[in-house]
Structures are given as C-alpha cells and as structure tokens.
Amino acid sequence: MTLVVLTATCFGLAERSPAAVVIELGTTGINGAAGANQDPGQAGEDGATGETISSTLATADSENRLAVTGGTGGTGGAGGNAVSSNFAGGNGGRGGDGGNAEGSVDTSGPGVVTSFLNAFGGDGGLGGVGGTGGSASTDGNPGNGGDGASAAILAPGINATSTNNEANADALLTGGNGGDAIAAGASGGNGGSASATVANTIATGVTEADASVVVSGGDGGNALGNGASGSGGDATVIDAIVATSAVTGNTSLYQGANGGFSGSAESGTMGIAGDATNQLTATSDNAFLRATLRTEAGGGGNRDNATGVAGSGGDVVSIGSFSNSGEIVADNEFRGGDGGFGYGGASSGDGGNAVGDLTLMSSTNDVDAFVSAQAGDGGYKNSGTGRGGDGGNISSHVTVTGATGAFAFSNIQAGGGGEVFGAAEGSGGDGGTAEGLISATTTSGTASVEAFYLAGSGGSAQGSGTGGNGASISIDNAATAISNQALGDSTVLQVVEAGTGGSSQDGAAGNGGAALSRLNANNTNLNSALISESYGGYGGDRDGLIGQGGSAGSASSEATLRNVGTASVEVYSVAGYGGDGMGGASGSNGADSQAIGSSTSQTMNATSLTQAYGGDGGSTDGQPQAGGLGGNASATSFAQTDGATQVASSNAQSIAGYSVSESGDVLSSRSGAADAFATSISTGGTATSIAVAEGRVSRAVSIADGINGDATATSGSAGTTFGIPTLDSVRVTNTVTANVGSQSRVESYSAVDGTPWSAADVAGANAFSLLTFSPSTFDVTAELATQPNIQNAINVNDVLGIGEFGGGYPTDGSGVHTFSTLLELELTDGTFTGRDALIGFYDFSSTGNGFESLMLSISALQFNETWTFTDLTTAESFFTDNPLSLGSLAGNGEKLQMQVDWSSSRASDGFSASFAITAVPEPGQFLAILIAFVTLFRVRRQRA
Secondary structure (H helix, E strand, C coil): CEEEEEEEEEECCCCEEEEEEEEEECCCCCCCCCCCCCCCCCCCCCCCCCCCEEEEEECCCCEEEEEEECCCCCCCCCCCCCCCCCCCCCCCCCCCCCCCEEEEEEEEECCCEEEEEEEECCCCCCCCCCCCCCCCCCCCCCCCCCCCCCEEEEEEEEEEEECCCEEEEEEEEECCCCCCCCCCCCCCCCCCCEEECCCCEEEECCCEEEEEEEEECCCCCCCCCCCCCCCCCCEEEECCEEEECCCCCEEEEEEEEECCCCCCECCCCCCCCCCEEEEEEEEECCCEEEEEEEEECCCCCCEEECCCECCCCCCEEEEEEEEECCEEEEEEEEECCCCCCEEECCECCCCCCEEEEEEEEECCCEEEEEEEEECCCCCCECCCEEECCCCCCEEEEEEEEECCEEEEEEEEECCCCCCECCCCEEECCCCCCEECCEEEEECCCEEEEEEEEECCCCCCCECCCCCCCCCCEEEECCEEEEECCCCCEEEEEEEEECCCCCCECCCCCCCCCCEEEEEEEEECCCEEEEEEEEECCCCCCEECCCCECCCCCCEEEEEEEEECCEEEEEEEEECCCCCCEEECEECCCCCCEEEEEEEEECCCCEEEEEEEECCCCCCECCCCCCCCCCCCEEEEEEEEEEEEEEEEEEEEEEECCCCECCCCCEEHHHCCCEEEEEEEEEEEEEEEEEEEEECCEEEEEEEEECCEEEEEEEEECCCCCCCCCCCCCEEEEEEEEEECCCEEEEEEEEECCCCCCCHHHCCCCCEEEEEEECCCHHHHHHHCCCCHHHHHHCCHHHCCEEEEEEEECCCCCCCCEEEEEEEEEEECCCCCCCCEEEEEEEEEEEECCCCCEEEEEEEECCEEEEEEECCHHHHHHHCCCEEEEEEECCCCCCEEEEEEEEEECCCCCEEEEEEEEEEECCCCCHHHHHHHHHEECCCCCCCC
C-alpha cells in the first residue's frame, strides 16, 4: 500500500481553516506465474487479487479528505508451450480481480467543516496468453480478464458536524473496470458495482448543511473472438445522505448514480449494461432545501460480427420525495443508457428505459421542481447489414404541493431509433414512447406547470432497409395546476411532439407518429390559463427509384377551461409534413390537424385562441412529378363570459398544408382544406370573434353574441410567396365583418379548385361572402343561364370566378346592425397586365325593404368607383344581369378589391347578389392564366 498524507492550511477571508488530505493506493496483485513448456503445455497461474483498502480518517482539522483506491488485479500467467507435436499449449491464467476500496471520514468542530471520501475499486487484471500447441494440435486458451472491484462507505460513514456554521459531507464511489481480453477467445471481466444504501453520509450544521453521494459502476471489459464481454457494474444509491441545519438555515442534498458500460464483443455473448437506481426520501425543517438527483444508466457494448445483436443500454430509475417546512427547489435528471453499435452483420442494441418520480411538499413556502430526462437511444450502425436499435421508453411523474406557490417543469424525451449510415445497409430502429403525469398544487398564490413530452424518432435506413417509425404519443390531461386560493392564479402548458420517421433509400421510409394533447380544467381562481400544443411527426424522406416518402403524423390539440375569474385558452396544432421523394421516389401527403379550444369565465374576461396547421406535402425533387397533397386543418375556438360588462374573445386560425407541383411550384389547388369556427358569448358585455381559414377550399364561420363587439370571418387561398421567385400567383382574401348588438353570425367561403359552395355554407348567416375560383364550365353555364346581358359580355369559358354576398338583420337584434364584405385579389406578377377585367352582377334578392343604406366599392390600380344605394328599386336594377367593365389591369402587385357595406335598423331587412368575374386574355393564353392563378411557392411555415 502506498500512503500519502498531506496537511494544508487554507486561509479564508475571516478565519484560518486547516485541512488534512490522505491518499491510499492499493498494491497491484501479484502476476500469475507462466506455465512451463512441456507436453502438454502447463497452464499459467491466475493473477492475484489487488489489495483491498479500508481506511478511516478523523483529525482535529476542519477539513478531512480521504482518497482510497483498491489495487489492480495481477496479470494472468502465460500458458506454457507444447514441446512435441500433438500436444496442446497451456491455457493462460485469469487476470486477478481488483481490490475493494472503502473508507470513512469524520470531521467536527466550529466554522466550516468538510468531510470527503473518494473511493475507487481496483480494476481487473489482464488475462494471460495461451501457450502455443504442437503441430497438429491446438494453442491454449487465453485467460479471461479479472473483475473490477467495488467501492463502498465504511462504517460509521462520512460525518461532518459544525457547531456554529456550515457542514459538508461528500462521497464519490466508483467501481473498478473489468479487465480486457488480450487474445481471441478470452472474455472481459465484469465492472465493479458501486452502492450506498445506508444513511451514513451525514452533514450537520447550523447555517447550512450539504450532503452528497455519487456512485458509479465500473465498465465491463472488452472481449475478442468468441469470448464474452464483461457486464457493466450496477450503480445503486438509496437514502444514503442526511443533511440537517437550524430552522433558519439551508440544506442541500445531492445523490447521483451512473451505471457502467458493458464491454464490446465480437462473436461471443454480450455483457449486460449497468443499471442505475437512485432513490432518496428526506424530510427537513429549514428555511430552504435544495435537492438534486442525477442518474444515468450504462451504455450497451458494441458488437463486430456477421450475426447477433449489440448490447442494450441499461435501465434507469430515479425517484425522489422531499418535504420541508420552508422553501424547496429540486431537480431530477435521469437518462437511460444508449444501445451499443453494430458492425458487420450485427444489429445495434436497444436504448434503455427510463423511469422517474419526483414529489415535493412544503408546509409554509414555495416549491419548485425541475425534471429533464431521456430514455436511451438505439445504437447506430455504420458498416455491414443489420438493424439500428429501438429507442427506449420513458415514464416520469411529478407532484408538487406548496403553501404559497408551486411550480413544476418537466421535459422528457423518449429514445430515438438507431441510425444506419456510412457503408452499412439495414433498417433504422423505431422511436420509443413517452408518458407521465405532472401536477402543481398550492394553498395560496400561483400554481404553474410546464410539461414537454417528446416521442422518439425513427432511425434512418440505408440500402434496402426500411426507415424506423416515429412513435405516436397521446397525452390526455396529464398536466394540472391547482391554486386553492380564490385570488390565486393557475397556469398549465402542455406540449406534445410525436417522433419523425426515418429516411430510407430502396426500402420504405419511416412514418411519422401522431400527436394528441388534451387539457381540461374547472378552476375557482382569479386568473387561470391553459395552453395545449401538439406536433405531428414528419414522414421520413426516401431517396430511391420508386416508392414515396413516409406518411406524416396527424396532430390534435384540445383545451377546455372553466374558471370563476379570467379564463384564457391557447391551442396550437401542427401536423407533420409528408416525407420528401428524391431520385425517382415521390413525396407523400401532409397530415391533418385539429385544434379545439373552449374558455368560460363566470365573472371576468374569457379568451380563446386556436391555431391549426395542416402538414405540407412532401416534395418530389428533380422529377416531373407532383409532390404529396397538403393536409387539412380545422380550428374551433369558443369563449364565454357570464360576468356583466366583461369581454369574450375568440380567435380561430386554420391554415391548410401546402403542396408542390411537377415544376416545383406550390399550387393552392393541391393544398388541403381549411375550416375555422370562432364563437364568443358575453351575456352583458363585449363579444368579439375572429375566424381565419386558408386552403384549397376554406370556410370561416364567426359568431359573436353580446351587447356590443364584432364578428369577422376570412377565407382565402393557401398561396403566399415570402420573397421566393414565383411563376404566376394570385392571392385571394375574402372577409366578412358584422357588428354585434345581439347574436351575429358571419361566414366566408373560398375555393380555388372549382368546388362550389352549398346552402349549408350560408345557413343561418347574418352576413356572408362566397367565392369559387376556376369553376367548371357546367357550373358557370348553369349560373348564367338566365343572364343574357352577362352572357353577351362574358364567354362562359373565360370566367375565372363566381361568387355571392349578402346578409340581413339578426332575428333577435335591436338598434342598427351593419355588415361589410371585402374581396381582394392580389396579382403578384404581370400575367394579367393589359387584360380587360369584367364583373357581372345577377340574382339579386331581398327581404323586407332590403336595407337602409347599401354601398358597393370596386377598385384597382386604374379603376376606382363607388355606388351608394338608398332605395331597393335602384339596387335591384343594378344587381340584376348587369355586366360592368373594370378596364385594363396593370398587374405586378395590383390589388383588385370589391367592398360591400350594409346597414339597417329594421328586423326584416336583408339582401343578396351573385357575381361572375373574368380578365380576358389574349387567345391561347387562358390556360396559362388558370395555372398562374393557383400557382404558389411552397413555404415551410412556422407558428410565430
């Protein structure tokens, strides 16, 4: 044994602090003797076990530090050679095991006091080589590597006691590594375990007490040939620390556990990765408690062989439960082990699973919890055939309870599937799953939760392999925040993301997972808010001669809140994009998205915001073939307040996914459909609702019911350029707005692919504006069959769009009601430059006296005219079989706008009119205009 004793004197700002440092190193085990050369060869002796170190340090110094290391195992002796033919060589001796290491440290006295132990188990020794056999015989087997030793705390433990100040008690325990094989056929030794399962690391102070233990298992030794690799040492720490200070003092607890990696192997049996287990329960009576758990399992060993599977990552368990009379801040960080890599034909190992739980309770103060965790990733492959490992699964629960406030944050991620890259050929692994509950409860003040759930993505593939699938995920009301005070606040953010599909070449691409996030709460707080977000997984890309990209995952997000005070809901849903196609493969369709939000307040304001984004279709690069279709989107928003003079505000936005044409341009006619529904109700105040829908076929419905306010609905095409060069494009925006003095319902409909509207699109509407672009000749002929003047002015084959607008007085209205429609066509290039625009009005109808005032305004860059109507006869004449020339269009950013303003105070008044519009091109260019109208460039949109 080697003993080193150091005495140091440290000078602080206020007082003298002597320290003692002792380092003890165990002697290496004696090497095994070599076998004699004889017939057969004599076996080599095993190496001896390294020296065990067991030491205690207790001096009068205020700081005592002890480092102990067990001796390394001796090397196994070489096998003797055979002297004659037909005799085998002797086997090599086994490497000796490492020596154990253990220690205890005790420090007490005034001032800052520290006790520290660093214990290392000895490494296993190397095995001896086998002797050479005679001719026509075999060589001796090489000896296996020795096992690593353990590290532990020796009774009575690590104790630090300060009579008037701060106390620190810390221990690091590390198991020894297993010995490696030095020749084919030898096995690696196992890594030493490390554990602390007795509460014998104790810090007792007045102003502060800090206690920590970190245990780490040793790595398994590597094997060669058909030898087995060593297993990683397990790391286990359970209730190993205690920290106590005065009631007005602070305490800190830190427990860590790290499993050892398993060794690598070739054709032999794979060792097992070390698991990591970390559990701590503590009760304190202090002003402040800081608790931290950090836990990580060992990774799986690599495998280099034509068959078999690399080692899986170890599993991790991390559980903490803490209570204190004062404030608590706690962290739980844990990770499953990654799977080993596969080389040759071997497949890669799976990622390890991860399980965690954190519970906090304070009887007088705030609590704050932070969780960051991940399951292990599947192992990668970068040569040969085989499969990437699957990602591990994760489950985490958080429960916090405070007296004056509670906050819980959690970000958990499942393991991703292993990638296949480089010269390898194989399939990617599948992503793992994620789940868990999180809650924050407080007697008074604010309760807040932020929870992020990420499912694992699929690994990419090479050659004929298939891409791994991204995992789907469904989180249903898993995050909750409760303030039991009427004047308290509560907020929940729940974010759910599915895994992305892995890319591929000749095999199928991986599919993206579907995502569901749902929240529901009934609270009695001054202020309460729910935020729900979901993100579908992207389909994997495919780079091959045939096939298509992977399917995209849908997204659905919901939140329903009822509160006594202010109620606020935000809901976001973003569907996955279809996988891209390259080299001959085609892009796949984007997925559908749905967002539903409902907010109700009994006494104060209520707001609801929902946004749904359909997934973009995957592109088809370098081929004269269209990409996948854009996904549909649907957004529903509801807000209601029962409080007098309060405001209900709803906003629904629905944006369909884009799609790419054969030439690489975005076509709104290939985008998804979009629906947006917004409803606001204020029984004695203001109601405001906004619905926006953009897509191939878009419908927006807005309902507002209150003393005052307004309802707005906007539909439009899915095309926008954002500065990207375009071939030809037209942007369509169709808006309807009505004031609120009772219930007002407005509807807007736009279709750029010729889809006609139905009677259901205007049923019960107080105001509406409908537009169909690129209508079929059949539909145009039917529309204009009884309009001879328009037929004479417009060729039915040249009609670009037909539409209808109108509205009337609400059935339960009072006072003056108004509505306004605004149709805007933005010409983004010169396609229509010099063309003659014409609009024809027809099918005028009315109820009652129609209106008290009616205004029509049409404007373009070189045209601007307004008509005001005060009597029904004049209006009926104008809107009956009346073609109207708008003159020549300038194009290049020009906006063609048509606005209608209506008002009346009479219950029975209402009207409607239809129209057809065209911009006559030169002969032979009409088809180009139709294409230009719906040609838009693809934009990968992100929510602002």
